Amino acid sequence: MTKWAFVSDFDGTISKRDFYWLVIDAYFPEGRDLYPKWKSGEWKDVDFLAKVFGSIHQSEEQIAKDILSIPIDEDVPEFVRSVQAAGGDFFILSAGTDYYIKPIVESRGLENVTVLSNKGVYREQNIHLDIDPEHWSYSERYGIDKAIVIQRLKEEYDVVYFAGDSEPDSHPAVFADRTYAKEALPAILDEKGVPYVHFERFNDIKADLIKEGRLPE
Structure with missing residues (x-):
């Protein structure tokens, strides 16, 4: 039996913002003035x-409210459960912080989702990265x-799928068995010569995985 995993970026991929x-x-x-410098x-x-x-x-209470106001792709909860029901493991891989990702995952009732991200802690009315x-x-x-x-997940799984939307995602895309790309990522991967499947919503990915036979219809 094939051991497989689906790995997704969070900001701009799972989340809409x-x-x-x-x-x-x-x-x-x-921060708008710093954005171009970044x-x-x-x-x-x-x-x-x-x-x-x-x-x-x-306050931490206000930040918690802000976090839960972040909209996500409406297809994601059902997609995650479909992956898990078909024997796949679901990972979120983010260069943001688990401080805001984990509450969103929990608020959608998702279980057994592994979040791999920078650790974040609340201190002195702000979020601090603890790297x-x-x-x-x-x-x-x-x-x-x-x-x-x-690459580490590839040592554990026979097949690893990946979904992303921006420049940081171009690096793992090189090693995934199949990459799903949206927003700025397709152009970057075209330039690098890295193959991908374009998507807009997670239902597009689901349709592709059904076509492959990885997910049931």
């Missing part, structure tokens, strides 16, 4: 997120090295 944009729009408008490579991802998440200045440079998946730029994670 990146958490950092919620924070920038609500509490840190100065995208140009002048700022590392972890430094940009640390600055944004460290500029919230709200261990000695961890096997450490990345100086992203906090977590998605490519290394996929």
Whole structure:
């Protein structure tokens, strides 16, 4: 029996909005000036997120409300359960932080979903990244090295699928057995010569996996 896993990015892939944009729009408008510096490579991802998440200045209760207001692809809960019912394991792989991902997963009633992300803690009215440079998946730029994670999962699973939407996802896409790409990711993968299947919603992925015979109709 084939042992398989589905791995998905979170911000912009499962969620319809990146958490950092919620924070920038609500509490840190100065972040809009930092965004181009981050995208140009002048700022590392972890430094940009640390600055944004460290500029919230709200109670933990308010942040919790903000987190649960993040919209996600409506197809995701059913898709996750379909993967699990068909014998697959579901992972969320994010260079954001588990601080906001885990509550969203739990709020949708999803179980046995493994979240692989940067650890986040609430302290002094902000979210702080707690990154261990000695961890096997450490990345100086992203906090977590998605490519290394996929390679490690490939040692455990016969087939690993991956879904993503942006530049950090181009690195693990190289190692996944099949990558599903949306938003900015397809153009990046075209440039790299990495094959992918384009999708807009998770029901598109489900249809592809049904066609393959991985999921039942």
